Amino acid sequence: MRCFSDPAAIRAACEDYRAAGSIDLVHDEEDATAGRRLTQPLLTLWGEHSFVGCHYDVPAVWSEYVDAVTGAGEQSGQR
Structure with missing residues (x-):
């Protein structure tokens, strides 16, 4: 409750979820292709x-x- 009473914390958590379904997938593919x-x-x-x-x-x-x-x-x- 303490952390999520801060709107910036909520925004950051939402951005993390958004990234998981978008740019994170791109980065995962780039790493796999490069063998990282x-x-x-x-x-x-x-x-x-x-x-x-x-x-x-x-x-x-x-x-x-x-x-x-x-x-x-x-x-x-x-x-």
Whole structure:
């Protein structure tokens, strides 16, 4: 509540979501074409019962971009 009472924080969050469906896709394709991958380890966490947890193998998705992926679904999300 504290963070999202600031209109600038709401704007920034919305811009991040917009980028995910536009320029981020372009950047992902450019990185894949150039063979660029993240080399630092990545920890992924997601809601086990969320849309993501029910429809995606999160570590497998990220392994397309990152060399070392670990993570786990947390007991959260809709059932």
